[in-house]
Amino acid sequence: MAASIDSPRPAPTVQLLTADGRFQPSDSAAEYLPYLDRLSEDDFLRFYRDMVVMRTFDGEAANLQRQGQLALWVPSHGQEAAQVGSAYATRPQDHVFPSYREHVVGMIRGLDLNNILRMLRGVTLGGWDPATNGNFHLYSLVLASQALHATGYAMGIQFDGTVATGNPEKDQAVIVYFGDGASSQGDVSEALVFAASYQTPQVFFLQNNHYAISVPVVRQSRTPLYLRGSGFGIPGTQIDGNDVLASFAVTSKWMDDARAGHGPALIEALTYRVGAHTTADDPTKYRVDAETASWIARDPIARYRTYLEGRGVDQAFFAGVDEEASDYAEDSRKRALEIVAPTMEAIFDNVYAEPHVLIAEQKAWAERYEASFGEGQA
Amino acid sequence: MNDLNVTATATAPSAIVATGDAAAPSVAAAESAAAASSIQSLPMGKAINAGLRRALANDPKVLLMGEDIGPLGGVYRVTEGLHAEFGENRVLDTPLAESGIIGTAIGLAMRGYRPVCEIQFDGFIFPGFDQITTQLARMRNRHEGSVTMPIVIRVPFGGHIGSIEHHSESPEAYFAHTPGLRVVTPSTSHDAYWMIQEAIASNDPVLFFEPKSRYFTKGDIDVAVNGTPLHASRVVRSGTDATVVGYGAMLPTLLQAADIAAEEGTSIEVVDLRSISPIDYAPLLESVRKTGRLVVAQEAPGNVSVGSEIAATVSERAFYSLEAPVIRVAGFDTPYPPSKLEGIFLPSADRVLEAVDRSLAY
Ligand SMILES: Cc1ncc(C[n+]2csc(CCOP(=O)(O)OP(=O)(O)O)c2C)c(N)n1
Numbered sequence: 040m041a042a043s044i045d046s047p048r049p050a051p052t053v054q055l056l057t058a059d060g061r062f063q064p065s066d067s068a069a070e071y072l073p074y075l076d077r078l079s080e081d082d083f084l085r086f087y088r089d090m091v092v093m094r095t096f097d098g099e100a101a102n103l104q105r106q107g108q109l110a111l112w113v114p115s116h117g118q119e120a121a122q123v124g125s126a127y128a129t130r131p132q133d134h135v136f137p138s139y140r141e142h143v144v145g146m147i148r149g150l151d152l153n154n155i156l157r158m159l160r161g162v163t164l165g166g167w168d169p170a171t172n173g174n175f176h177l178y179s180l181v182l183a184s185q186a187l188h189a190t191g192y193a194m195g196i197q198f199d200g201t202v203a204t205g206n207p208e209k210d211q212a213v214i215v216y217f218g219d220g221a222s223s224q225g226d227v228s229e230a231l232v233f234a235a236s237y238q239t240p241q242v243f244f245l246q247n248n249h250y251a252i253s254v255p256v257v258r259q260s261r262t263p264l265y266l267r268g269s270g271f272g273i274p275g276t277q278i279d280g281n282d283v284l285a286s287f288a289v290t291s292k293w294m295d296d297a298r299a300g301h302g303p304a305l306i307e308a309l310t311y312r313v314g315a316h317t318t319a320d321d322p323t324k325y326r327v328d329a330e331t332a333s334w335i336a337r338d339p340i341a342r343y344r345t346y347l348e349g350r351g352v353d354q355a356f357f358a359g360v361d362e363e364a365s366d367y368a369e370d371s372r373k374r375a376l377e378i379v380a381p382t383m384e385a386i387f388d389n390v391y392a393e394p395h396v397l398i399a400e401q402k403a404w405a406e407r408y409e410a411s412f413g414e415g416q417a
Numbered sequence: 418m419n420d421l422n423v424t425a426t427a428t429a430p431s432a433i434v435a436t437g438d439a440a441a442p443s444v445a446a447a448e449s450a451a452a453a454s455s456i457q458s459l460p461m462g463k464a465i466n467a468g469l470r471r472a473l474a475n476d477p478k479v480l481l482m483g484e485d486i487g488p489l490g491g492v493y494r495v496t497e498g499l500h501a502e503f504g505e506n507r508v509l510d511t512p513l514a515e516s517g518i519i520g521t522a523i524g525l526a527m528r529g530y531r532p533v534c535e536i537q538f539d540g541f542i543f544p545g546f547d548q549i550t551t552q553l554a555r556m557r558n559r560h561e562g563s564v565t566m567p568i569v570i571r572v573p574f575g576g577h578i579g580s581i582e583h584h585s586e587s588p589e590a591y592f593a594h595t596p597g598l599r600v601v602t603p604s605t606s607h608d609a610y611w612m613i614q615e616a617i618a619s620n621d622p623v624l625f626f627e628p629k630s631r632y633f634t635k636g637d638i639d640v641a642v643n644g645t646p647l648h649a650s651r652v653v654r655s656g657t658d659a660t661v662v663g664y665g666a667m668l669p670t671l672l673q674a675a676d677i678a679a680e681e682g683t684s685i686e687v688v689d690l691r692s693i694s695p696i697d698y699a700p701l702l703e704s705v706r707k708t709g710r711l712v713v714a715q716e717a718p719g720n721v722s723v724g725s726e727i728a729a730t731v732s733e734r735a736f737y738s739l740e741a742p743v744i745r746v747a748g749f750d751t752p753y754p755p756s757k758l759e760g761i762f763l764p765s766a767d768r769v770l771e772a773v774d775r776s777l778a779y
């Protein structure tokens with residue numbers, strides 16, 4: 040049957056691990072298999088550890104929100120493999136432009152996740168310095184805005200000539216994360232245009248978790264999203280986003296190619312948002328349990344554990360990870376409760392880099408006003 | 418006649434903060450005579466071109482980005498010759514997408530570049546509005562100071578050119594309303610030459626509105642001495658009976674109105690705002706305290722505008738000096754009309770004088 044818009048050819052989805060944890064690479068995976076050779080035994084274990092730590096932390100953060108300690112929580116339950124695999128495909132000198140759900144990517148890049156809790160507690164608007172946090176840039180809440188920042192940054196890498204030098208310690212690339220919903224934003228299209236035009240060293244990492252809040256991905260696109268790049272001249276690859284090895288291998292290849300000067304690429308990771316969009320959402324209003332259950336059956340952590348067990352990893356390791364994860368979550372909770380509220384200056388500081396008469400006047404007024412409440416009490 | 422002294426003699430575009438009392442005419446007669454060789458007469462478009470050339474030459478991190486700014490030199494030729502001189506990695510003919518231009522400029526600034534973006538015409542800035550207001554303007558703040566956004570957005574603006582729809586707009590108030598941005602507009606070649614360099618040297622994002630009807634009007638530039646900080650307003654003609662304030666292409670109209678009024682025996686003081694955000698109120702307040710009357714003129718629609726803000730602030734700060742309410746003369750609160758009607762829409766010297774008469778009648 041000829042492919043049509045309504046029945047596109049089945050995507051050659053790259054998968055290395057089947058949903059039940061067997062190592063059985065799809066035909067399309069062949070060119071990516073060599074990238075697994077980079078992984079040490081420790082790396083294989085770290086993938087598992089990070090996914091479990093993240094999921095446990097995720098649950099704890101949701102608790103904090105329910106207890107009124109966070110204004111909002113943005114769960115990543117179900118998307119850990121897409122995120123962990125792609126994060127490990129980056130090099131220290133690379134730059135990462137996240138959306139707002141890539142907590143574990145930040146963790147892997149060296150960001151203290153307390154920064155994200157501070158933001159969701161209403162203490163900062165992000166606030167961390169990317170330069171001292173693994174080049175992990177701030178979350179961006181205006182959907183797709185970060186796609187252009189990433190592309191501009193990658194243009195800068197290109198102009199600076201730190202690409203295709205042949206020195207793997209020096210060549211840089213950029214990875215930008217965005218969702219299936221964000222893919223409809225004009226900024227993604229404009230970023231693809233600029234990236235193709237300037238042949239930026241860049242990977243567009245699209246996590247298709249099948250929903251934009253309540254709206255299913257079919258409303259965003261009638262064709263598989265990995266094809267979105269092709270009209271722009273940007274190659275696209277669809278992966279099983281719940282397969283951490285596929286995510287690592289495919290992202291490694293395209294990041295390598297980007298650093299080597301072969302230009303941008305798009306990866307669509309098929310995954311599922313098992314939890315709510317945020318703690319403010321109610322998924323029972325727009326999706327059925329059977330669908331969620333079918334994705335839980337394809338859980339990224341369970342399948343990877345089965346795979347590791349098959350490789351001979353012993354139970355003590357898994358028990359150790361569980362313990363480490365709950366320690367991490369508990370510690371995160373403790374530190375979240377210790378976060379102190381910002382003081383008034385935070386409103387006025389860093390609005391401008393250089394002195395500004397209006398801000399100076401208003402800050403001085405606010406200080407006098409605040410101080411006036413203390414008068415007469417001493 | 419001018420009774421103010423030159424107090425600032427900066428030769429490099431470094432002074433950013435307006436200190437009202439430092440506001441002074443750019444070139445004092447004595448100094449111009451002393452440095453006669455440093456005076457050049459150029460139309461404003463060429464003055465900006467010269468300023469851009471100097472910025473590109475002085476700092477390899479300065480990049481120009483925009484539509485048709487390369488070999489063509491921009492639709493108004495403001496970047497003429499720069500592509501040939503500095504190459505395609507310094508003067509970028511970008512894809513035709515304003516959000517893309519601003520958004521990638523933000524990424525380039527994060528990388529350490531100082532992008533100068535050209536928006537082709539005022540009415541086409543809006544596809545980039547989101548990146549300017551929700552991203553560029555707050556990027557430093559949300560980073561708690563760890564990034565700077567030294568980006569200039571050049572926008573040819575305003576009417577008087579008999580053009581088609583979307584080519585004569587005055588959208589400055591949207592940006593003046595947005596915290597984190599700076600907004601300036603020169604009215605002379607001299608200011609254009611210096612202010613573009615100061616804007617590029619600023620570590621904050623600057624919207625640089627270029628009164629396009631002035632692009633081809635010649636004026637003297639002292640290329641050795643700047644004289645006025647970027648955010649200073651300036652008395653450009655002294656008077657005693659009423660103050661009129663405006664910016665950009667309004668200035669020639671205001672000066673014309675002052676000439677006509679002088680013939681009729683009314684002495685008008687004219688203030689060139691130069692900086693729309695922040696506004697340097699000190700010279701304006703000093704003027705109002707002297708004349709007791711203020712008329713604010715602008716091409717933009719008057720409702721919730723820069724003129725409204727000036728009226729409110731002057732009323733707050735100089736209430737007891739005012740002999741009359743501050744009066745606004747502005748474009749009507751309508752879409753910019755077909756150009757055959759722009760002569761009625763745009764404030765003319767007569768409309769300014771009508772407002773001055775109303776003020777004097779109190
Ligand atoms: C420009 C813009 N419009 C609307 C929103 C509100 N909003 C926040 S998240 C979201 C859905 C995003 O879906 P997707 O891109 O698939 O990412 P996901 O949340 O699934 O990770 C919406 C509509 C927003 N943040 N930005």
Ligand SMILES: [Mg+2]
Pocket residue numbers: 218219220246247248249250251252
């Ligand atoms: Mg989604």
